[in-house]
Amino acid sequence: MAKLKKEDVLDYLESASMLEVSELITDIEEKFGVSAAAPIAVAAAPASGEGSVA
Secondary structure (H helix, E strand, O other): OOOOOHHHHHHHHHHOOHHHHHHHHHHHHHHHOOOOOOOOOOOOOOOOOOOOOO
């Protein structure tokens, strides 16, 4: 099997339709058990209010 270069992948993505890219992402997620979803940031809990100045 020929070795693909990063540039080859980028060229493919540039010319592929969004549907093809979406299907590729789904295939990658399933094959490698990963998710392309961005992680959700968790906000810190608000302070209890003790010692706060109004």
